[in-house]
Amino acid sequence: MKSFGFQGVIGAIDCTHIKIKTPNSDIEHVYVCRKGGYSLNVQVVCDYNLKILDCNARFGGTAHDASIGIASALRVLLIRNYENGDRNFRLIGDSGYLLLPFLMTPA
Template identity: 60%
Template sequence: MSLLVITLAIRHDRRNMLRIQRRTLRDSTDPFSIPEPRFLELFRFSRTAVRVLLVEIEPFMDTAVRSTFIPNSSRLCVALHYYATGSFLRDVGQDFVCLISKTMVSRIVHQITEILQNHMAQRYIIFPTTLEQQNIVKQRFFTATGFPGILGAIDCTHVKIKKPPLAVEHRYINRKGYFSKNVQLVCDFDLNILACFARYGGSTHYAYI
C-alpha cells in the first residue's frame, strides 16, 4: 500500500513540474534573441523591421494577464514564419522558437492576418493617385531604366492554397498541377507594392486578370 502511495506521489510531482515548465517556457522564449542571420532565415524580416511592425499592430492584438499567455512578439513571429515558409501549421508550432500547439498557431495566424488586412494594408498598399505621387514614381523608373511614363511594374504570381471544396476546385487548379490563387501585383521600382488583386483562382490566365 505504501509503495502505491509513493508511486502516486511521484507521478503527481512530475505532473506539477511539467505544468511549471509549460508556464515558464513561453515567457522564456524570446525570438529577438536569435542571431540576425537565423532570424532572417526564419521570418524573412530583420529584427528591427519586426519590432517596428509589432509596435504598429500591438494595439489591435489581444491582451491578457495569464501566466500562460503567449507574448505578442512570439505571436507575430509565428505568423511571419508561416507566411515565409508556407509550411503546415503543425510544423510551425513545433519549431524550436515557437513551441506552440497546432490549434493555437492556427488562431494566431488568423488573428495576425485579420489585423494586417483590416488595419495595415490600406495604410501601406496605396496606388499613386495625385500628380505629385505619380511623377515621383515615374521619375524613379526613368532614372534607373530610361523608360518614361512608367507608373508601376505588373505581374501575376501563384500563391499555393489548400484544396478547396470539390464543387469549385476546378477554378483553383493551375497549369503546374496544384491549387492556388492567381494574384496580380503592381510595384514601383523599389519593390513597394502599390496594388494587389487576389480575386481569381489558379486556373485563370494572366491575360484575363
C-alpha cells in the same frame, strides 16, 4: 523615381501563383494550377522601390494573367485616366498581358 529609360513608367505588373489548400470539391476546378495543385493567381503592381501599388487576389489558378488584367478595377481606373487626358504614365508587363496605350509589353 528611376525609370531606366522608360519615360513615365510608374511600375511593373505581373501575376504569380500562390499555393492554397485543396478547396471544396464543388469549386476546386477554378483553382487548379497549370503546374498541378491548387492556387490563387495573384496580380501585383509594384514601383521601382518594390512598393506594392495594387494587388488583386480574387482569381483562381485557372485564370490567365490577361483575364485578370482585363477584369481588374485597376484597368478601369487607368483607362479612365488615359481617356481624361492623363497620358504621362505607363506600366510594364510581360507577354501575358494585352498591349494597351498605358501598358508596355514585349512585341
